[in-house]
Amino acid sequence: MKTLISTAAASLCCAALYSCASIDSGEHYTSTGEKLYADNCYGCHREASSLHEPKSFLYETIHDGGKNMPSFEESLSEAEHQQIIDYVLKQR
Ligand code: HEC
Numbered sequence: 001m002k003t004l005i006s007t008a009a010a011s012l013c014c015a016a017l018y019s020c021a022s023i024d025s026g027e028h029y030t031s032t033g034e035k036l037y038a039d040n041c042y043g044c045h046r047e048a049s050s051l052h053e054p055k056s057f058l059y060e061t062i063h064d065g066g067k068n069m070p071s072f073e074e075s076l077s078e079a080e081h082q083q084i085i086d087y088v089l090k091q092r
């Protein structure tokens with residue numbers, strides 16, 4: 001039990017360090033979803049407000065990809081799929 005608690009504390013600590021590191025590098029994202037979108041989607045789609053698909057279709061597209069769009073099934077977790085979708089929906 002003691003190991004479990006200290007592992008949890010250690011990963012919290014890393015998360016805090018990581019967010020400080022990204023602030024120091026000059027990136028100013030207001031949410032994880034925004035950063036994930038910038039890293040994974042912006043290069044092809046530009047502003048998220050250009051995506052008008054319904055929520056379920058956004059999920060399928062990210063998860064499965066398209067004819068020319070890569071699938072993010074392997075590279076993004078379920079939670080990350082949701083964070084990107086929340087971010088895209090907020091841009092409407
Ligand atoms: C390598 C370029 C590329 C990346 C990276 C990419 N897409 Fe796409 N995306 C495309 C292309 C090309 C299409 C057109 C449909 C197809 O490929 O069949 C598309 C289609 C879509 C569609 C369907 C609507 C449309 O415009 O046709 C959505 C929604 C979408 N992408 C969201 C995303 C999201 C969210 C991400 C980030 C997780 C992402 N895409 C990353 C290239 C990309």
